[in-house]
Amino acid sequence: MQIRATNPEDKEQRREAILDAAEQQWLAQPERMANVAEIAAAAGLAKGTVYLYFRSKEELFLAIHERHVENFFKSMITRAEQDTPMQMKDVFALTRQFLAATNAFLPIATQCHGMMERHIPLEVGYAFEERTYVRLNTAVTALQRHFPLVNQALMLQSYALILGLWQLMRPTPLKELMQERSLICACNNDYLFMLDTALNALWRGALTPETS
Template identity: 30%
Template sequence: MKTRAISSDEKQIKRSLILSAARDLFLADDRQLPAVATIATQAGLAKGTVYLYFSTKEEIFLALLAEEFSGLLSSIHRCLSLLSSTKKPNKKLKQELAKELIATVTNYVQSHPEFLRLDAMSYSVLEQNLSDDFLYAFKFELTRALVDTGKQVDLIFALEAGRGVTLLMRTYALMRGLWQSLDYPDHLQQLLAHKMFEPIRPEFHTELRAALGEYWSGALT
């Protein structure tokens, strides 16, 4: 008996189901990665079907992280496209453009709570259990999108070639560092609940906006 060939659209639908299920499970408990069997059940698929698309659970979650990076860079790209001008920006206009870009970044991070949690796991958990081919493909696509967006930053802000990539990489480093510094586990949050500990537990998104604002203001001066 012949089985019906699965179309590329059907494959994409199943892949999306797997990633959506993994995202929902991760948001419910973002301190650990759910098993492939749990993801399959959540997606309404057989465990074997999941393995047709991903070899390990780490591949699933790195694919999710890739989607998050793509979403962030696409949001920046759309923001910059709206801000494009035929005029060469002066100092004041550059600062105004930077505020719009920073708002785009912080709003995206706030509306995608899984992003930085997955990113925090990328080096220590996800990338340690991946094939070189899968990891290379992830890094290649991320670098390509970063360079393309960096070129757009160069154009909009009238910067020397390559400066935009540097600004975006440092923005990411600031974001990642703040997240890891302020991402206290539940028991430590309770331990530091007293008012005296407020200086070391500022609200992350407020701190991120302030830090990026100060960085871009200085970098564009």
């Protein structure tokens, strides 16, 4: 018989186990979102137990996305709080490392932005955004030690660039056909290189003081 988690630590461990199982299901079959029953089975839990933590699979995947965002901000804040001077190349390197190590981030982020408009209750979506903006502002404050002109707008523009460029470049049958018929060139395949170039231009433009 399954033992119900009662203390906060056990509950958090079980919640993390559910998120881990859902993310592994996604990585195994990225073309579809696993249902709650499949996620529960992968986590070794009853379906009803998963519903104690998440009211729907959409809210569960939003929680995965939030965990990704939290981990990214933590890594950025940890580096920014070090006394060693931080340069733009360090910001871009941390971004590349995170994206390379977190394969599910970009596709799940894309899914979640669509779900937020259609399947996530308004108050749940607002609470997610509120927590995200708290983390964002903490990251901005930490980065301002090294880049006084960094602000919330620049960070939001960077996120839009990360996600938007991936949506344009991600492999699809249509993209393969476009390359095959020379509508787009194969040089557009290197997402991380293109992202690095674009972020560098964005940050240099935003952080270079204007001269009269």
